[in-house]
Amino acid sequence: MQPLEGKIVIDSCNVIGRIDDRIYGGFVEHMGRCVYGGIYEPDHPLANGSGFRVDVLSYVQQLQIPLIRYPGGNFVSGFRWEDSVGRPEDRPVRIDLAWKSIEPNRVGLHEFTQWAGEAGSRVMMAVNLGTRGAAEAADLLEYCNVPGGTQLSELRKSHGQHEPYHYKVWCLGNEMDGPWQICNKTAAEYGLLARETGKAMKRLDPSIELVACGSSGSYLPTYPEWDATVLDLAYAHTDYLSVHAYINDKNSDLPNYLAQSLQFEAYIQSLVSVCDYIKAKHRSRKTMYLSVDEWNVEPFNWLNNDGVDQPVVGPALCEGNFSLADAVVFGTMIIALLKKSDRVKIACLAQLVNVFGPIMTEKRGIAWRQTTYYPFLHASLYGRGTAVHVHVSSPKVDTTDFTDVPLVESVAVAHDDGGLTVFAVNRSVDRALELELDLRGYAPFTSLRRIELTGQQPDTYNAASSPDAVIPREQTTGLQSDLSPTVRLAPLSWNVIRFT
Incomplete structure (x- = not known):
């Protein structure tokens, strides 16, 4: 079958904005097996002295995540921070009302902050504005960030943490x-x-810096009036509006699923408009930025343990296999975030381990990487610098819910060392695409490195028995001052094109 043809134009003057590294943030919630049985499994052969799995930690370290949101999520709306400090053996065991699980509090603020530090990350802390309020939030901040001389800062010191945690970003509920x-x-x-x-x-x-709760999804009847009302009241005292977005393929054919990042991008833009309206209404000089602090593809149903007679520690919630098709859709979400990086300054992949995670674990067994691990890894490693707009000319298709869907989705990142990375997705399920790259305003490059994630079947996935069923392939070729190279994008593929 003859390949399709397309072209992208990348002009060095067409800058979107500086990418905040925190756009490659993660999320760890006390939900399902994310903490207990995920990052923390003290009886595992590869557990360190603190009970954390070093194989999982290694996979997280490779992602170079600068910020991790914690401890929730829905969990935080019933969170008693006092339960998570002090000696672990003295902490109470409770039933978590969000996920109907047993919360043993063996991993608390101190343990998680240490783990995040080993992962190379800072903690983005969330406060409970569900069952609690302003006083408890201020108490937690005093415990964590005040150097000393107050009741709660001295309590922290008595727990063995003499230096403040210095948490910088705080979520005002969830x-x-x-x-x-x-x-x-x-x-x-x-x-x-x-x-x-x-x-x-x-x-x-x-x-x-404070993050106010925005709409949990564009499907809610209160969207976007919720966002306008909240910002109207809290604009002067907050710095970010949160955005939560999950793309799912339930009741959707594959071409329609592959197009859903267009709705994700439109959702972000609509909330930017709300922020700017309230800025104008208040005659404010402050720009409100977005924190997309929960995002992911969702190829399987949300689950809870309603049918379990007795709550347990670490039930298996929201676990499943991410396919090649999921990885491609995931890649289009990354591209959408980068295209909006002038206003999206924080984003947190939900979640890091087991629960919708790019990393999966077996109890007392192996850890492996889902297909979605690789686009996130590539973006984190090669997507730092300045985002550059890409003008795309490619064939378009109509799907069940969308019209004129471009088969190529792309964005570019200019690096401080003069290099350039292009992220591109081919949405076509069965046709390769010859893509011409027209580079304008860039010095001649000497080499081109390609990374491609693709496969024979859209539903292929990685599992404990076949952890490398879908993995990226790399190749490097020389360039002779060619500012319009052509690369072939395989059908249903995520591509990283790096110029040096």
């Missing part, structure tokens, strides 16, 4: 618009609470 959330609220109720909580926390530590 998905408070969602009816599934413990003590969810109206936009006015939450906006007032976020404003007063933010006011108290910034008086205690003016250096922190």
